[in-house]
Amino acid sequence: MTDVVHTPRVFSGIQPSGGLTLGNYLGAMKRFVQLQDAGDMPTIFCMVDLHAITVWQEPARLRHATRELCAGFIAAGIDPEKSILFNQSQVPEHAQLAWIFNCVARMGWMGRMTQWKDKAGKNSENASLGLFAYPALMAADIMIYHATHVPVGEDQKQHLELARDIAIKFNNDYDVSFFPVVEPLIEGAATRVMSLRDGSKKMSKSDPSDMSRINLTDDADAIARKIRKAKTDPAPLPDSVEGLADRPEARNLVNIYAALADTTAEAVIADHAGQQFGTFKPSLADLAVAKLDPISREMARLMQDVDQIDRILGRGAERAREIAAPILAQTYDIVGMVRAQGA
Numbered sequence: 001m002t003d004v005v006h007t008p009r010v011f012s013g014i015q016p017s018g019g020l021t022l023g024n025y026l027g028a029m030k031r032f033v034q035l036q037d038a039g040d041m042p043t044i045f046c047m048v049d050l051h052a053i054t055v056w057q058e059p060a061r062l063r064h065a066t067r068e069l070c071a072g073f074i075a076a077g078i079d080p081e082k083s084i085l086f087n088q089s090q091v092p093e094h095a096q097l098a099w100i101f102n103c104v105a106r107m108g109w110m111g112r113m114t115q116w117k118d119k120a121g122k123n124s125e126n127a128s129l130g131l132f133a134y135p136a137l138m139a140a141d142i143m144i145y146h147a148t149h150v151p152v153g154e155d156q157k158q159h160l161e162l163a164r165d166i167a168i169k170f171n172n173d174y175d176v177s178f179f180p181v182v183e184p185l186i187e188g189a190a191t192r193v194m195s196l197r198d199g200s201k202k203m204s205k206s207d208p209s210d211m212s213r214i215n216l217t218d219d220a221d222a223i224a225r226k227i228r229k230a231k232t233d234p235a236p237l238p239d240s241v242e243g244l245a246d247r248p249e250a251r252n253l254v255n256i257y258a259a260l261a262d263t264t265a266e267a268v269i270a271d272h273a274g275q276q277f278g279t280f281k282p283s284l285a286d287l288a289v290a291k292l293d294p295i296s297r298e299m300a301r302l303m304q305d306v307d308q309i310d311r312i313l314g315r316g317a318e319r320a321r322e323i324a325a326p327i328l329a330q331t332y333d334i335v336g337m338v339r340a341q342g343a
């Protein structure tokens with residue numbers, strides 16, 4: 001097997017399963033925009049609607065959430081001319097490659113995924129088969145473009161390791177070096193944004209408490225109120241980052257500040273050491289409103305023209321298929337599928 005050097009290419013996805021949170025924005029989307037604007041590698045971003053339905057989604061809500069997510073990408077700075085922006089179900093090659101990967105991945109690998117264990121919980125007999133196979137579809141999302149770099153938040157690390165394992169096993173089984181072994185890009189001050197109500201839990205769109213998260217659709221008042229009410233401890237901010245070690249809520253707010261201000265936790269601490277939360281929280285609220293309110297307004301504006309959003313998604317899917325179709329055809333050849341005459 002000879003080593004093939006794959007052209008660098010960025011891929012990432014977000015589920016349209018409810019609204020976008022500050023966690024999605026800081027952990028993923030903001031990084032997507034930086035990678036797009038750096039211009040070093042082509043960038044492909046996807047609304048993973050096939051992943052969303054691994055748990056029940058009400059159809060009208062899924063449709064709305066997919067369009068709103070597309071509006072969120074654009075409002076955050078993704079330019080559908082520079083990046084390829086589309087929803088997963090419109091590029092059937094994802095599901096087709098996922099089937100091949102279902103036959104490469106092992107049950108044991110899937111069963112060890114912490115997200116599967118968390119989501120299926122004690123009721124795994126009743127979870128969908130799709131939820132179990134979720135990481136194989138995720139690997140297919142990446143590999144169908146031969147993507148090499150995948151920007152994500154910390155919570156996706158295990159899934160990306162599994163994507164690497166699938167690529168390695170496929171290459172070994174068929175004695176090729178066809179699929180790249182992807183590099184996760186888990187970078188920045190906010191790779192794991194925590195709940196505003198509990199510093200030991202990830203900020204998540206599925207948390208029952210809306211006060212635990214900032215949604216990208218929140219208006220300025222809601223953003224400020226949620227930050228004001230965020231759980232903290234009574235001590236002032238320390239004078240070094242090490243002083244945040246056992247203070248998860250304080251650390252979270254400092255990391256959020258750093259990510260919003262495009263700086264580091266160290267720099268935030270240097271500027272705010274000794275401050276009480278009564279002073280720090282209003283500064284953070286002002287910063288969050290200044291950065292997020294324009295995005296939320298632009299999303300609302302874009303959502304007034306869903307036909308335009310659908311056209312953008314249609315064009316994105318066409319461009320995505322131009323890359324995906326030949327990679328699927330080559331995969332089928334490697335696996336030994338007979339290509340029908342004229343196809």
Ligand code: TYM
Pocket residue numbers: 011012013014015016023024025026027028029048051137138139141142150151152153154155156159190191192193194202203204
């Ligand atoms: P999803 O939709 O749960 O989240 C989308 C992105 O947001 C990041 N993220 C966070 N980052 C920091 N702090 C948080 N609290 C937080 N919450 C979410 C996630 O890490 C992710 O980067 N399986 C993926 C979607 C997916 C995908 C892919 C990603 C499908 N195929 C291929 C990369 C490549 C997911 O459910 O993300």
